[in-house]
Amino acid sequence: MTALKQYQRLECTGLWREAPEDQRREVLVQFGDATLILSDPKSSVAISHWSLPAVERTNPGETPAVFSPGADATETLELDEPDMIAALEAVQGAVKAATARPGRLRGALLGTATVSVIALGAFWVPGALVAHTASVIPAAKRAEIGQTVLDDLTRVTGTPCDNQLGLGALAGIAERVFGPVDTPILYILPEGVGQPLSLPGDVIVLPRALAESSKGPEALAGTALVEGLRKKDADPMIALLDHVGLRATFQLLTTGDLPPGALQGYGEVLLQTTTTPPVDTRVLAAFEQAQIPATPYALSVDPDGKVTAGLVANDPYKGLSPTPLIPDDDWVALQAICTN
Numbered sequence: 042m043t044a045l046k047q048y049q050r051l052e053c054t055g056l057w058r059e060a061p062e063d064q065r066r067e068v069l070v071q072f073g074d075a076t077l078i079l080s081d082p083k084s085s086v087a088i089s090h091w092s093l094p095a096v097e098r099t100n101p102g103e104t105p106a107v108f109s110p111g112a113d114a115t116e117t118l119e120l121d122e123p124d125m126i127a128a129l130e131a132v133q134g135a136v137k138a139a140t141a142r143p144g145r146l147r148g149a150l151l152g153t154a155t156v157s158v159i160a161l162g163a164f165w166v167p168g169a170l171v172a173h174t175a176s177v178i179p180a181a182k183r184a185e186i187g188q189t190v191l192d193d194l195t196r197v198t199g200t201p202c203d204n205q206l207g208l209g210a211l212a213g214i215a216e217r218v219f220g221p222v223d224t225p226i227l228y229i230l231p232e233g234v235g236q237p238l239s240l241p242g243d244v245i246v247l248p249r250a251l252a253e254s255s256k257g258p259e260a261l262a263g264t265a266l267v268e269g270l271r272k273k274d275a276d277p278m279i280a281l282l283d284h285v286g287l288r289a290t291f292q293l294l295t296t297g298d299l300p301p302g303a304l305q306g307y308g309e310v311l312l313q314t315t316t317t318p319p320v321d322t323r324v325l326a327a328f329e330q331a332q333i334p335a336t337p338y339a340l341s342v343d344p345d346g347k348v349t350a351g352l353v354a355n356d357p358y359k360g361l362s363p364t365p366l367i368p369d370d371d372w373v374a375l376q377a378i379c380t381n
Contacts, residue, residue: 053122054082056105057089059205060115070118072128073222077110078212079118086371087212089116090226092242093132094181095188170287174294175278180242182297183278186304187242190281191228194238194246194308198230202249207378210371211252217366218262218331219269227265231379237264238311239272241281252378256337258366261375263328263338270319270327284310318342321351333366334358 051072056065057079068088071078077091091110100107105121108129120126178186195201207229215227225243229252238246245268251261282290285303293299318324328335335356339349346353353359367375 051124051128053120053125055079055122055125056119058117058119059089061117065119068118070120070122070125071221072125073224076224076226077118077129078216078221078224086209086368087216088209090212090215090224091116091118092184092226093129094179094184096129096132098130098133170294171279171282171290174290175276175282178241178278178293184242186278186281186299187240187244189304190240190307190311191244191246193304193306194240194311195230197308197312198233200231201228202231202252202379204374204378204380206371206374207252207376210367210375211378213367213371214258214262214265214375218266218333225265225269229378233312235312236316237268239268239275239277240311241278245269245272249379251341252375254341254376256341258372258375259334259337260341262331262333262366263335264341266327266331266333267318267324267338270323271316274319275316280314281307321355324352325355325357329357332358332364334361 053070055068055070057068058065067082068079069082069085071080073093077093077096078087079089079091080087089110095111096108097110097112098106098108099117105119106126106129108118108120110116120129191201211227211229215224219225223243225245228244228246229249230246231249234246234248236248240246245265247261247264247268251264254260281304282293284307285299289300289303325335328338335352336359339352339356340346343349
């Protein structure tokens with residue numbers, strides 16, 4: 042989602058607790074366009090990313106304000122900065138306006154989009170209906186649908202790897218690759234994932250093998266970067282709606298909800314789907330802008346270097362030693378993200 046303009050770049054300190062039994066820890070809280078970034082105030086290393094549409098206040102009216110990244114989350118964040126509290130409550134209000142009453146989907150869309158569908162239904166091709174629906178789904182609903190897909194995916198792969206130090210390192214990679222604004226949430230799943238996957242709600246799933254590579258974090262970072270480019274070209278919501286079909290798509294458009302069970306089994310479909318990366322010129326430009334060498338990514342995709350020879354030959358950092366993506370200790374922690 043695009044957060045309210047007056048709150049962009051807002052930051053303050055807060056007290057973060059990963060689980061109820063843990064001690065509170067001071068963190069730097071930064072308000073982005075789509076995420077709330079929690080960082081170590083001394084090292085500036087990101088500890089956690091929260092999806093803004095999913096953030097909930099757990100003690101309305103009390104002080105200090107306590108927030109969590111979702112209804113079932115164990116993490117909490119205590120804040121007493123009025124502007125940050127107001128910003129988060131403004132986002133919550135926007136989410137409720139979009140999902141809890143006739144609004145963006147159930148009001149305006151039901152009135153205008155449905156009339157359009159009826160008027161053009163005789164010749165409006167299915168692809169146009171899917172594309173239109175994907176374009177008007179609010180960020181909160183995308184995040185909800187993405188979480189449902191992730192839950193279905195983990196039936197096959199196991200739950201996301203969640204070693205605490207590894208998660209902090211993974212969040213640091215995400216911010217290093219994509220910047221502090223509109224940073225996607227990265228997950229590593231323990232089994233069954235052979236290629237990166239994009240889910241609605243700005244989520245990227247990565248194979249475990251990338252985290253355990255002996256060649257450093259550049260291959261993982263590059264894979265995330267390329268997948269971020271690919272999902273700009275191919276909205277994961279469109280593929281999802283193609284899967285659920287026109288009836289379910291129309292129900293989402295007109296009521297704001299997919300039919301129960303519509304996404305059951307979609308995780309397995311994603312695991313079997315073959316994707317095509319963007320053209321080399323775009324990939325190389327993105328690597329140069331992000332200041333990440335392209336060769337480690339290219340060789341992780343194609344160890345023989347035949348298919349990705351163009352990326353290796355034109356790597357903007359070939360033969361150079363760019364600044365390390367993350368500290369060595371963070372890389373060691375990331376390699377152990379799937380261990381407890």
